[in-house]
Amino acid sequence: MNILGINAYHGNASAALVCDGKLVAAVEEERFNRVKYAAGFPAAAIDYCLKEAGLTLADVDHVAVPRNPYARLATKLLYAVRMPSFARERLRVLSKFTAIPAALAQTLDFDPGKIKATFHRVEHHQAHLASTFFVSPFEHAAMLSADGLGDFASTMWGTGRGSRMEIDGVIAFPHSLGLYYSAVTQYLGFLKFGDEYKVMGLAAYGQPEHLDAFRDIVRFHENGSEFGFRLGLDYFTHHRTGPEMTWAESDKTPVLGKMFSEAMAKRLGGLSRQPEEPLEQRHRNLAASLQARLEEVYLGMLRKLAAITQTKAVCLAGGVAFNCVANGKIFDQTPFQEVYVHPAAGDGGLAVGAAFYIWHQVLGKPRLFVMDHAYWGPGYASEEIRAAIDSSGISKGGYGIAKLPDGELMKRTAAIIADGKILGWYQGRAEWGPRALGNRSIVADPRRPEMKEILNRRIKHREIFRPFAPSILAEKAGEWFERSYPSPFMTLAYPVRPEKRDKIPAPTHVDGTGRLQTVTAEANPRYHALISEFERQTGVPVVLNTSFNDNEPIVCRPEEALDCFLRAQMDALVLGNYLITRL
Numbered sequence: 001m002n003i004l005g006i007n008a009y010h011g012n013a014s015a016a017l018v019c020d021g022k023l024v025a026a027v028e029e030e031r032f033n034r035v036k037y038a039a040g041f042p043a044a045a046i047d048y049c050l051k052e053a054g055l056t057l058a059d060v061d062h063v064a065v066p067r068n069p070y071a072r073l074a075t076k077l078l079y080a081v082r083m084p085s086f087a088r089e090r091l092r093v094l095s096k097f098t099a100i101p102a103a104l105a106q107t108l109d110f111d112p113g114k115i116k117a118t119f120h121r122v123e124h125h126q127a128h129l130a131s132t133f134f135v136s137p138f139e140h141a142a143m144l145s146a147d148g149l150g151d152f153a154s155t156m157w158g159t160g161r162g163s164r165m166e167i168d169g170v171i172a173f174p175h176s177l178g179l180y181y182s183a184v185t186q187y188l189g190f191l192k193f194g195d196e197y198k199v200m201g202l203a204a205y206g207q208p209e210h211l212d213a214f215r216d217i218v219r220f221h222e223n224g225s226e227f228g229f230r231l232g233l234d235y236f237t238h239h240r241t242g243p244e245m246t247w248a249e250s251d252k253t254p255v256l257g258k259m260f261s262e263a264m265a266k267r268l269g270g271l272s273r274q275p276e277e278p279l280e281q282r283h284r285n286l287a288a289s290l291q292a293r294l295e296e297v298y299l300g301m302l303r304k305l306a307a308i309t310q311t312k313a314v315c316l317a318g319g320v321a322f323n324c325v326a327n328g329k330i331f332d333q334t335p336f337q338e339v340y341v342h343p344a345a346g347d348g349g350l351a352v353g354a355a356f357y358i359w360h361q362v363l364g365k366p367r368l369f370v371m372d373h374a375y376w377g378p379g380y381a382s383e384e385i386r387a388a389i390d391s392s393g394i395s396k397g398g399y400g401i402a403k404l405p406d407g408e409l410m411k412r413t414a415a416i417i418a419d420g421k422i423l424g425w426y427q428g429r430a431e432w433g434p435r436a437l438g439n440r441s442i443v444a445d446p447r448r449p450e451m452k453e454i455l456n457r458r459i460k461h462r463e464i465f466r467p468f469a470p471s472i473l474a475e476k477a478g479e480w481f482e483r484s485y486p487s488p489f490m491t492l493a494y495p496v497r498p499e500k501r502d503k504i505p506a507p508t509h510v511d512g513t514g515r516l517q518t519v520t521a522e523a524n525p526r527y528h529a530l531i532s533e534f535e536r537q538t539g540v541p542v543v544l545n546t547s548f549n550d551n552e553p554i555v556c557r558p559e560e561a562l563d564c565f566l567r568a569q570m571d572a573l574v575l576g577n578y579l580i581t582r583l
């Protein structure tokens, strides 16, 4: 049985294919159309998933779309009456969704008469919850989804048991931890969609001096088994301007409208920062306070959830679940002892969640799959890599090109990293989700404090305060970090052991933490072999890992890797077994 999940007409448009209960492929449209967070119809992603499985649309039994226009209909109607522009936008979106079967046939150039699939709508947050619990290793777990907004809710929690999940609570629009974070991110002068990461990085440089103000901006409440939060709405504008304004038309990066009010500016001590203005300590302290309040509410909800569900395991999804700093504190500040975060915790992951929701919750099928690695995207054969090298122009001179057996490849590549060079590392199938996890990565020496500045200046062109991440052999994590609980998808940040901090300064953040990826030989044998060889040569089982891109979606095809390598003037590039060096 083949189930196609499609996240369409929404940020992070994506597709996923589940065949007989097991994920076969999953990818975001941005990797093909090269538009970050692309929000259109994911035609290329769907096409890729079907090809990966050797199927056509005629073989698809179910199509799952993670959006249900009938969820929280009464609240939606209330806002539609208050805001006619919002009502028009809803109608436009609804008409697009009813046209998904036609869009499928048209974009894939397929006879609509041959599509036999049943179409399903899955509510947004139930798809998030399904994306994490149903692919987790847990038989019984608490679940929490928290994001900006989806199907008019921002937060949902429940209990997963076997192939069933039950919803225990929901927080509806306009109250939202994701929108809270986005609004303050805007206030601090970071206006682009997805800039919340930057502010999380900035928070480590400040002190939470404004926590009282933020406790007023987000109010947590609990009463027995009841709990939740509310926004101080005076500080926001999104409940007045309309939530759907956040999505731009067509295949473009989404755009956010202004979300904070004058009351927020006043409460936080004055005018908002303009993007070109310098960052002052006040901004760092505000970022720290924003993050501290998020942690209080997020961890407060998790403590309540642990008490209610009486389980030691929790599954997380939704954009807020990318807050690796908050996630890293779960073990110390809640009773949970096991944590699973879906690697595409944002809305890209909805495609996987919707598909598994159909398999388990609708069809009642048993659990047959655990997502223990993230390599579900496109991969390219050695001949395709060779053809890309030949057509790139580098074979004309100026570069050394060698095809090496694994052992020699690892030895020479590890030596290049240890020598302080910047390496593009391109292997196998692309990662699912926004993190590069050793298949589409730029790798560098973590021992060199200057490496952060070199990477920022030469390759990444990003703010100096943003941290880089470490990849560590999973079996060595406890020796270098204060926790060893697996973080295979870079969704947890732990303190680096104090005595190790000056040994890996480049990926250690200013507060002494690292957003680590724990690498096992099972999940990624080649990346594990590379780090093992680096350890043999240097004594350090860690490399610095950042995504293989330069202000664009992560490279997908070998041609894009070569292009980025040349453009960014990296020192060396490994594509499969090919080692390319500048002469």
Ligand SMILES: [Fe+2]
Pocket (backbone or CB within 6 Å): 124, 128, 147, 148, 149, 150, 318, 319, 346, 347
């Ligand atoms: Fe979402």
